[in-house]
Amino acid sequence: MPTGEGTHERARLPTTVPFPTTVPFVKDLHAAARALDAEDPLATYRERFVIADPDLVYFDGNSLGRLPVTTGQRLVEAVSREWGGELIRGWDRWIGLAREAGDVLATGVLGVDPGEVVLSDSTSVNLYKLAAAALDARPGRSVIVTDDDNFPTDRYVLAGLAETRGLTLRVVETDINQGLDPAHLRAALDPDVALVCLSHLAYRSGALVDLVAVTEAAHEVGALTLWDLCHSAGSVPVPLREAGADLAVGCTYKYLNAGPGAPAFLYVRADLQSRLRQPIWGWFGQRDQFAMGTDYDPVESVERFVVGTPPVLGGYAVLEGASITAAAGIGAIAAKGAALTSYAISLFDAWLAAEGFELATPREPERRGAHVTLYHPEAWRICQAMKAAGVVPDFRTPDRLRMGFAPLYTRFVDVHEGFARLREVMRSGGWTRFPAERGRVT
Ligand SMILES: *Cc1c(COP(=O)(O)O)cnc(C)c1O
Numbered sequence: 001m002p003t004g005e006g007t008h009e010r011a012r013l014p015t016t017v018p019f020p021t022t023v024p025f026v027k028d029l030h031a032a033a034r035a036l037d038a039e040d041p042l043a044t045y046r047e048r049f050v051i052a053d054p055d056l057v058y059f060d061g062n063s064l065g066r067l068p069v070t071t072g073q074r075l076v077e078a079v080s081r082e083w084g085g086e087l088i089r090g091w092d093r094w095i096g097l098a099r100e101a102g103d104v105l106a107t108g109v110l111g112v113d114p115g116e117v118v119l120s121d122s123t124s125v126n127l128y129k130l131a132a133a134a135l136d137a138r139p140g141r142s143v144i145v146t147d148d149d150n151f152p153t154d155r156y157v158l159a160g161l162a163e164t165r166g167l168t169l170r171v172v173e174t175d176i177n178q179g180l181d182p183a184h185l186r187a188a189l190d191p192d193v194a195l196v197c198l199s200h201l202a203y204r205s206g207a208l209v210d211l212v213a214v215t216e217a218a219h220e221v222g223a224l225t226l227w228d229l230c231h232s233a234g235s236v237p238v239p240l241r242e243a244g245a246d247l248a249v250g251c252t253y254k255y256l257n258a259g260p261g262a263p264a265f266l267y268v269r270a271d272l273q274s275r276l277r278q279p280i281w282g283w284f285g286q287r288d289q290f291a292m293g294t295d296y297d298p299v300e301s302v303e304r305f306v307v308g309t310p311p312v313l314g315g316y317a318v319l320e321g322a323s324i325t326a327a328a329g330i331g332a333i334a335a336k337g338a339a340l341t342s343y344a345i346s347l348f349d350a351w352l353a354a355e356g357f358e359l360a361t362p363r364e365p366e367r368r369g370a371h372v373t374l375y376h377p378e379a380w381r382i383c384q385a386m387k388a389a390g391v392v393p394d395f396r397t398p399d400r401l402r403m404g405f406a407p408l409y410t411r412f413v414d415v416h417e418g419f420a421r422l423r424e425v426m427r428s429g430g431w432t433r434f435p436a437e438r439g440r441v442t
Contacts, residue, residue, distance in 0.1 A: 029347060033412035036343065042336050045328055046409040049257070057391040057418035061406025062231060062371050065257030071320040078316050097315040098263070098306060101322060105265050108326020109256070110229070110238050116270055119315055120306045123230055123264040124153045126249040129305060130266060131161055131197060133276040134224040134247060138194035142167050145188050145196045145223070149174035151203050154228055158197055167194070177360040179207025179367065186217050193223040200238060201231040201369040204396050206361045208236065208368060215243035230254060234325045235370040235407070236334045246272055255370070255406055257321035262314040266305055274300045282307030328408060336407035337370030343412055344372045344405065347419040355426040360400055371404040378431060380438055382422075385431035389421045395442040
């Protein structure tokens, strides 16, 4: 176990320093959890979130983060005082919200400059807009590169763009447990490649891609890069600036705790903004929008990638969620994520390897994010049994349990309790009572 001292120490380090790579064997795993919680520099952050059912072990903050207490209050106020009281006059303040929240994400979460990030639309739509803009900026090139482990919406959006434009989607093979091998990616690059689009952190395995190395390789052949940060924004440092990365998108309802369907963000490196044109010419991207001019003339700033009226309530929720992450610091969050996942892997080794599970996440902390995935041929039935036992993981095809330990509010004792209940589900054979057919949402 890393000691509390070590955790404090890591929290102060610059964000690119690797996490410790070994977790010594500890006999009393429960005592270790209590000791780690007692010395956790982020422990008080849990109080900032609504914990409606203290008995529920929530391992799904990587799909939908918890509700921050201040967000509930902020939204009630925005609805009653701003919408209810100010009516249309509220737009005087709402008009700048997408940019304001974007600046908090830029400086407090993503380590880039104010003016390089803005809220808009969903991740899927932003991915389409930025991929199309990148392809337009590389005329004459015919290939888009992605990998076969990328999130479905990314693959569909890219396949659609390739088909409608007569381009080739070149799909690199990735290990479903260990993540993308940069050597495979390099082998897929040549001067025909216009765009490389990958997830920074694999949604299933939690494996991290070397964003700096891949960006460098893409730039060497003259391609642009578009990163999907859905599982890394708010869980690990994102080295966009260090890499000189071009474009990125991400959602805010996972580790950033902005709530179901909250608006996504997009990042465009400052020097690229005026050179790129997005495909949806909407009035919120227009210079002097309220002049209501006849011709589209986009602003120079990142707001040229916005389309229409921004969701105000969701925008406030992003502002609150991102501010909490910024206050805690991404270095401290990532260090705790590494310790939580290391602790979970200790429990897996001690209890679950013998029950037919296999680890489907890299063992080295610096190669993963804040979730751990376990393979089991009966993962779907086990997932249902865990929910019945008051533990919420999620099931991911083909046969995996994904357990997310959102560092801002997950305690080491929660990891212990959740894994203890899972062990009990296995030992009692309780999972065999659940159906093999899958539900619509897993
Ligand atoms: C969650 C997630 C998305 C979600 O996209 P939406 O447009 O918000 O539905 C996209 N990409 C990745 C990698 C994700 O993890």
